[in-house]
Amino acid sequence: MWVLTGITFAVLLFILAFILVHGLPHVTWTFLTQSPASMGREGGIFPMILGTFLVAGLAVVIAAPVGVATAVYLAEYTREGRLTSVIRFGSDCLSGVPSIIFGLFGFVFFAITLRMGLSVLSGSLTLALMVLPTIIRTSEEAIRAIPNSYREVSLGLGATRWQTVFYVVLRSALPGISTGIVLSLGRSISETAAVMLTAGSALRLPHSLFDSSRTLALHFYLLSREGISMPNAYATASVLIIVILALNLLAYALTRRFAVKAGQ
Amino acid sequence: MKWDKWIRAVLLVVALSALSGLALITIFIFREGVPIILRVGAKGFFLSTDWEPSLGRFGILSMMVGSLLVTVGAAAIGVVFSLGLAIVLTQFSPPGLSAALKPMIELLAGIPSVVYGFVGVVTLVPLIRHWLGGPGLSVLAASIVLGVMILPTITSIAIDALQAVPRSYLEGSIALGATRWQTVTMVLLRAARSGLVAAVILGMGRAIGETMAVIMVAGNALDVPHSLLAPVRTLTSNIALEMGYASGDHRQALFATGVTLFVVITILNAAALTVSRQRAGRKRAK
Amino acid sequence: MQASIATISAQGFTASFDGLPAVKGLNLEILPHERLAIIGPARSGKTTFLRSLNRLNDLSPGFTHSGKILRDGKDIYDADVDVTLLRRKVGMVYATPVPLPWSIYDNLAYGLRLAGVHDRTKLNERMEASLGYAFLWNEVKDRLHEPANVLSGGQQQRLCLARVLMLEPDVLILDEPCSGLDPISTAKIEDALVALKQKYSIVLVTNNTKQAARASDRTAFFLLGDLIEVGPTAQLFTRPAQKRTSDYLTGQFG
Numbered sequence: 001m002w003v004l005t006g007i008t009f010a011v012l013l014f015i016l017a018f019i020l021v022h023g024l025p026h027v028t029w030t031f032l033t034q035s036p037a038s039m040g041r042e043g044g045i046f047p048m049i050l051g052t053f054l055v056a057g058l059a060v061v062i063a064a065p066v067g068v069a070t071a072v073y074l075a076e077y078t079r080e081g082r083l084t085s086v087i088r089f090g091s092d093c094l095s096g097v098p099s100i101i102f103g104l105f106g107f108v109f110f111a112i113t114l115r116m117g118l119s120v121l122s123g124s125l126t127l128a129l130m131v132l133p134t135i136i137r138t139s140e141e142a143i144r145a146i147p148n149s150y151r152e153v154s155l156g157l158g159a160t161r162w163q164t165v166f167y168v169v170l171r172s173a174l175p176g177i178s179t180g181i182v183l184s185l186g187r188s189i190s191e192t193a194a195v196m197l198t199a200g201s202a203l204r205l206p207h208s209l210f211d212s213s214r215t216l217a218l219h220f221y222l223l224s225r226e227g228i229s230m231p232n233a234y235a236t237a238s239v240l241i242i243v244i245l246a247l248n249l250l251a252y253a254l255t256r257r258f259a260v261k262a263g264q
Numbered sequence: 265m266k267w268d269k270w271i272r273a274v275l276l277v278v279a280l281s282a283l284s285g286l287a288l289i290t291i292f293i294f295r296e297g298v299p300i301i302l303r304v305g306a307k308g309f310f311l312s313t314d315w316e317p318s319l320g321r322f323g324i325l326s327m328m329v330g331s332l333l334v335t336v337g338a339a340a341i342g343v344v345f346s347l348g349l350a351i352v353l354t355q356f357s358p359p360g361l362s363a364a365l366k367p368m369i370e371l372l373a374g375i376p377s378v379v380y381g382f383v384g385v386v387t388l389v390p391l392i393r394h395w396l397g398g399p400g401l402s403v404l405a406a407s408i409v410l411g412v413m414i415l416p417t418i419t420s421i422a423i424d425a426l427q428a429v430p431r432s433y434l435e436g437s438i439a440l441g442a443t444r445w446q447t448v449t450m451v452l453l454r455a456a457r458s459g460l461v462a463a464v465i466l467g468m469g470r471a472i473g474e475t476m477a478v479i480m481v482a483g484n485a486l487d488v489p490h491s492l493l494a495p496v497r498t499l500t501s502n503i504a505l506e507m508g509y510a511s512g513d514h515r516q517a518l519f520a521t522g523v524t525l526f527v528v529i530t531i532l533n534a535a536a537l538t539v540s541r542q543r544a545g546r547k548r549a550k
Numbered sequence: 551m552q553a554s555i556a557t558i559s560a561q562g563f564t565a566s567f568d569g570l571p572a573v574k575g576l577n578l579e580i581l582p583h584e585r586l587a588i589i590g591p592a593r594s595g596k597t598t599f600l601r602s603l604n605r606l607n608d609l610s611p612g613f614t615h616s617g618k619i620l621r622d623g624k625d626i627y628d629a630d631v632d633v634t635l636l637r638r639k640v641g642m643v644y645a646t647p648v649p650l651p652w653s654i655y656d657n658l659a660y661g662l663r664l665a666g667v668h669d670r671t672k673l674n675e676r677m678e679a680s681l682g683y684a685f686l687w688n689e690v691k692d693r694l695h696e697p698a699n700v701l702s703g704g705q706q707q708r709l710c711l712a713r714v715l716m717l718e719p720d721v722l723i724l725d726e727p728c729s730g731l732d733p734i735s736t737a738k739i740e741d742a743l744v745a746l747k748q749k750y751s752i753v754l755v756t757n758n759t760k761q762a763a764r765a766s767d768r769t770a771f772f773l774l775g776d777l778i779e780v781g782p783t784a785q786l787f788t789r790p791a792q793k794r795t796s797d798y799l800t801g802q803f804g
């Protein structure tokens with residue numbers, strides 16, 4: 001049994017080490033701040049960093065408030081019943097739907113029907129829809145985990161429903177909610193299939209939300225698959241992994257810090 | 265307190281928009297995909313291995329088989345490692361260690377699929393080609409890579425399932441003189457059975473939806489694979505590979521593939537839910 | 551500045567959940583400045599009655615009622631009653647202490663902040679007074695900004711008492727507040743209630759008949775949703791008018 005555990009973590013460490021060892025040496029300041037040249041064989045990845053930031057960031061900026069508000073409404077203002085079970089099931093299913101299908105949808109709906117073309121906007125709207133079920137689900141769980149006694153105490157002291165939700169419930173559910181949001185951000189950053197179909201793969205720096213843009217993950221995929229430049233591929237992957245690592249650390253630290261603050 | 269009513273209304277509007285947006289996606293995909301299934305016929309779509317878009321033939325059977333093989337393979341590998349890991353973390357490791365190991369499992373979940381695929385192509389595929397023959401890009405490669413990718417999913421749900429077993433069961437078993445190991449196999453696993461099954465089912469759901477990593481290591485050949493070492497194309501890879509240049513009927517067929525995936529995953533989710541409800545039902549009956 | 555105490559009386563009050571009555575045709579008055587104990591076995595409607603006094607029962611799905619509960623002659627279930635104001639006037643303490651996961655200070659200040667009072671001096675004044683009444687001031691005055699849940703069970707319960715006192719209600723309702731507390735903490739709370747009755751009316755639900763005998767002026771005996779009898783404590787305990795009351799008190803059932 002311990003052997004299995006050992007193998008598992010060995011694999012994790014191997015993957016990380018493999019990428020970082022091959023890639024970190026090539027991650028220089030110029031690499032991070034320059035634009036690519038000759039299809040990515042030379043130059044840097046700055047437009048991809050910006051592109052990733054825009055597409056993933058915007059996706060979460062859109063999805064987070066909408067998702068949390070929906071979760072609040074479902075958890076606090078509706079009675080547990082058939083409707084909420086159906087909604088929960090639907091949202092579970094959608095969070096399991098392959099990203100490629102969201103990509104399909106985004107391509108035909110945002111890029112073509114709404115005429116947004118392959119763009120940052122199409123990409124982020126698609127990703128927002130993709131992470132929305134997850135945010136709703138994790139937020140709802142975090143909210144429902146707050147003991148009812150807290151709500152009763154608050155109401156008993158003369159608070160309205162909303163005051164109770166805002167001052168007591170959300171405040172206590174914040175760790176769970178933020179973890180869900182940070183994880184969704186991580187997922188958006190890693191996403192390749194859906195952005196390939198919606199944000200396109202332009203190498204230029206995006207100047208507006210309607211410009212196509214390439215994300216780090218997609219760039220890495222194209223570099224390695226087309227065999228354009230192995231060193232750059234490794235370097236891009238390293239940047240990607242470091243960002244994800246940092247996000248995971250952030251999520252972890254958030255959970256710990258909130259737990260400590262609440263005196264638990 | 266009119267504030268309250270306004271806020272409630274705003275929340276309702278937002279919630280409805282979010283939910284209808286999500287429903288929209290479902291409807292849209294079905295609307296785009298179902299007509300072509302009807303036109304080609306269920307037999308021609310689901311039971312034919314003839315995928316030749318330029319000739320108007322859209323049989324996805326070989327890709328369905330591909331997805332199935334790869335998913336089952338991934339589940340087989342995933343089950344062994346995940347369950348072992350979950351048991352170790354909940355039963356046999358000191359709290360400090362398991363607290364440290366859990367974030368590492370989350371980390372595995374966060375690594376982008378393209379990185380998994382890449383490492384798979386560069387390290388695993390040559391290994392398979394060298395030691396086992398075949399092109400290396402194979403069902404086996406895809407199963408292994410996917411198995412590693414779904415490990416965090418299965419493990420975290422399995423951990424929840426194992427931790428949900430009441431301590432009294434375990435203590436009762438030990439009080440009767442069973443060893444730790446006997447308690448685990450005969451009491452713990454049986455009690456957590458439905459949760460563990462649900463974990464595996466959900467892991468399979470994730471595996472079947474994975475696209476990028478599979479494209480990189482599975483070979484993407486259109487034939488039904490005849491061995492574990494043969495290359496294979498899955499439903500998801502097919503969509504990703506051809507969507508960029510598909511149009512008209514071809515594009516609709518890809519949507520139809522999406523519909524198929526959607527239905528399969530919904531069934532898997534429903535199965536997982538029913539299985540875990542059974543456990544809850546049995547518990548409440550106490 | 552002390553607001554005048556309202557008289558509260560239930561008139562023919564019936565409370566039901568999903569059609570099943572928990573309290574039937576209740577006629578009971580709560581006199582100003584009294585300590586009224588409510589005793590009775592489980593499922594007698596004691597808690598239901600308490601939670602009707604501040605309309606917390608409104609939150610339970612399937613709750614319906616008939617009859618009235620009057621505060622100074624006005625039915626609290628009237629459509630134009632502001633429930634949040636009502637709840638500030640009725641201070642409820644629960645069986646299990648429920649400190650909110652904040653500091654002691656924030657716990658105490660919450661009610662007043664909800665009512666729009668943010669002035670630190672005012673808050674601090676009230677806090678000292680309320681904690682004093684709850685016999686908790688000396689124990690926490692130097693650690694108001696520590697998290698509330700590091701306090702012991704007895705201290706937490708006194709904190710919950712102080713928390714409702716911050717709003718200067720006119721009725722205090724306590725639902726088995728000492729269950730699970732050690733005798734010393736229990737005594738402290740009972741002592742606090744003696745002092746508090748100068749300012750408030752107090753309704754105390756308890757499963758512990760000895761506590762009722764010690765700590766109340768009048769006692770009401772509930773059985774399966776009906777009020778069997780109510781009267782001055784000493785009299786109810788020594789010469790109960792109803793056989794069921796004496797049966798309960800002597801432990802024939804319960």
